[in-house]
Amino acid sequence: MADMDEPEKKRSRVVELTEKMVVDGGNGLAACEWEGRWNHLKKFLERSGPFTHPDFEPSTESLQFMLETCKILVIGAGGLGCELLKDLALSGIRNINVVDMDTIDVSNLNRQFLFRPKDVGRPKADVAADFINSRVPGCCVVPHFKKIQDLDETFYRQFHIIVCGLDSVVARRWMNGMLLSLLVYEDGILDPGSIIPLIDGGTEGFKGNARVILPGMTACIDCTLELYPPQINFPMCTIASMPRLPEHCIEYVRMLLWPKETPFGDCVALDGDDPEHIQWAYQRSLERAAEFNITGVTYRLTQGVVKRIIPAVASTNAVIAAACATEVFKIASSAYIPLNNYMVFNDVEGLYTYTFEAERKENCSACSQVPLDLHFAPSSKLQEVLDYLTESASLQMKSPAVTATVEGKNKTLYLQSVASIEQRTRPNLSKTLKELGLMDGQELAVADVTTPQTMLFRLYFTS
């Protein structure tokens, strides 16, 4: 029609229709629905097929469940989180909660597409929720500008599925522990209704992985702790007296020079996000390097080492989040058998994926019911026990706090996180287990950031 070609008329017609779409869907559709909106999804929910999950029954009610009842929690609103929120919203999920304790930084903008330059400094969870809620009509993302540890059982229990887009192994282990703590056993049998599936995604540069965890049933995060590469920490003697690489020079400045010179004030810690701090560190690192004829110190390298920066791009996050969201869809709709249970992705050379079933560890400290034993001589010092808790490949605790019942009273043997208690209990580290009044076969309770629950160990004396 000739007059429809005029841009003015075209635009106003578009606005008219959009308003109609928002206010009244017509055809008995709910508000915020329009004709054909969920066509792509309905084919998977309303049609039978040869590869569907054995329990799958096509019905129009599945879509209603996804839209109205299904409640998903996204942990992290960063590289993976932004993609996850979009993927879930466009897969028919309306009830989404997102948790993130960070605020937006300029360096996030190359991939966290829900954020704009004007949002820098604002909480990620809030901005992400706003964007999705306004772009995807009907979607209701509820943000939580908090640490995962600030939320409790009651909060986590309300979700059907939890998807993680975290950047730390410690946080993953905590979430893992939280979901394990929600499991209900009756007469030793796991109640399937208490299982909340955990979909976990991780990326680093051009590599990533996506996994499905059914707490209490499949391999958990701690079952496969060895899959996570250890963090690179240079030996102190290298840093202090025998640097060879530009990184050694930077670590020298960060760990030794800064605390000594306190260039910005007595209690001011080195802040990787403060360009002035990095500039100072960069200059001092250059000087250190020059002493040893080491080349290669740059501003970018300095910041990278100080902040332990991991390179990141939009594409890898898009791929991994998409794989995770596909699994959420499969589980929420029962349309297909979910991934069993670990996929690895790498596109450095071509595109490579590898899918396998990670196995449960028989004596996993987190998810097996196997009691945890500690075997030490009564003459061993408490420090040795703590070293074991932190250095053991299967436990990898960060700063364990140990308590025990001694002579009928609950006694804190050592706790690092509260300065006054740390000072008071520090002498215990060099005392022997016998001196501390511990008995053969007694229980030790250990708390750590890697788990929301206190872990119980049984202490057995060796001769």
Place this chain on the structure above:
Amino acid sequence: MAATQASKEQKYDRQLRLWGDHGQETLENAHVCLVNATATGTEILKNLVLPGIGAFTIVDGHTVSGEDVGNNVNLAFMLQNRAQAATELLQEMNSDVSGNFVEESPDKLLDNDPEFFHRFTIVIGVHLPESTCMRLGSVLWSASVPFLVCKTYGLIGYMRLVVQEHTVIESHPDNALEDLRLDQPFSEFKNHIQSYDLDSMDKKDHSHTPWIIIVAKYLEKWLSEHNCQAPKNYKEKEAFRQIIREGIFRKNENGVPEDEENFEEAVKNVNTALNPTKVPTALEDLFNSEQCNNITSQTPAFWVMLRAVKEFVHNEGSGSLPVRGTIPDMIADSQKFISLQNIYREKAMQDTAAVSKHVERLLQSVGKVCCKNASFLRVVRCRSLAEEYSVDSVNKDEITSCMDSPDSEMVFYLMLRAVDRFYQQHSRYPGVYNYQVEEDISKLKLCVNSLLQEYSLNVNIKDDYIHEFCRYGAAEPHTVAAFLGGSAAQEAIKIISHQFVPFSNTFIYNAMSQTSATLHL
């Protein structure tokens, strides 16, 4: 100006650590064309806009429909032209990028102005019917413009790279072997080794001597005692390791060797250290190729540099590549490590200068980057779509051998071809509407059979797959589109930046099993 540059450095910091400032420059000079702003298409483009490509142009004659808005975050309103609608929302994501749109179907453009496509760094064609795809493929092949074909069909993702010849200098291989030349020490290295006398050192020096020196010293001794034959098999290497272990400094009165970590490093590295220095076969093949040996004034820089490296190998290099110049970190005191590192660095600089002379001789500008990466130079060549589709040159072997494995993703490739055939015959895809699903199964089966017959493919495709593809009804679920969006975008970045090696030539993603495969078709 300076302010924008600084803020770009901050914004792109995380990706600059992967492809460097020079890689970023290639992105910012690139103009990407997307044909069809479906969810897959705009997801790909989003992942190119965010890292800051210079410009994009969307070609799409469609109008935004209800189901388009349902699966695409880059479309908000219906009834607009889809190219324009997507351009507005994508453009808004990154102010460094300039977006354009052409409200035209690709077929129309190919009819009226095929040279329109010549201006692009890469063209990404999404959800193109077979005929359009072939036409566009042919135009781009003649113009040497890289073409990336993508589609999401139900739970299957598909990508096909079509590029005649793509050169990669910086392939950034994972786990590359070091270039230490222990088997053929160059003279400066030999002299440096001479300057060490392990037997007369004090404990501190002894335990801070780089393992490279240790292995070199013991190797010298071994060669003199074994008729210049280096340890070859496991037995000999183990004997060699044992000799090194015994070299650990005995300070302890009881003659018990104390820990010397540098000696332990030496023992651990014997296996790889004794790897003979040689030119990789893949590189030899490139040296023997037509392009390398026929340098003209039109030859691209890559081949000139490669030829210069070849000349070096046959002259100054005495059969070896230019020295890479890097050594891994190892236990050592600063002075010993740095002086050893400098031996390799200076040699690398010398070799680079020699290669540059060859390049000058071959009338081009210097390639320093080429030398450091000489061992990892790669060339990717893909067959044209015409070759893939022609009965005379179809890759039957690849298809039939893959189909021998029950879980191969090849079956999805064949189903996508069958579905294209269905579209050609019926001007629609199978099973789009519920009532069509049942009746289309037999129609689709006919297409499958005619496809297999035409190409004389003696393979069997289970009815389940035919049923499943009717069930899909050409749906484009967002999560599968997003997976492809990330994958394709990164491949496009590899093409644009000439860093990292792209796939060749067909990639299939199966969201049902979360598996994938790369096929050569």
